[in-house]
Amino acid sequence: MKFKFDIECTPEEARAFLGLPDVAPMQERIMEELESKMQDNIRNLSPEEMVKTWMPATMQGFSDMQKIFWSQMGVNMPDKNKKDD
Numbered sequence: 001m002k003f004k005f006d007i008e009c010t011p012e013e014a015r016a017f018l019g020l021p022d023v024a025p026m027q028e029r030i031m032e033e034l035e036s037k038m039q040d041n042i043r044n045l046s047p048e049e050m051v052k053t054w055m056p057a058t059m060q061g062f063s064d065m066q067k068i069f070w071s072q073m074g075v076n077m078p079d080k081n082k083k084d085d
Helices: 009-019 024-044 049-052 062-072
Strands: none
Touching: none
């Protein structure tokens, strides 16, 4: 024997019916705190430090980023650090 129920309700109504806590106020406080901390960190970082934190550790600078960009475009850039024999 099968029973099928179709219940139309909002997520808030379902949460209250199942006895689950309302976490929206807590989420709002956490997001406000996170936003505040991020803004403080951004104000304290210089643009150079910000770029360094956003770049992967394997990239040694903009020259590596340019090489990756050009390689994706199918252009082989000569390596300035290599000496021709």
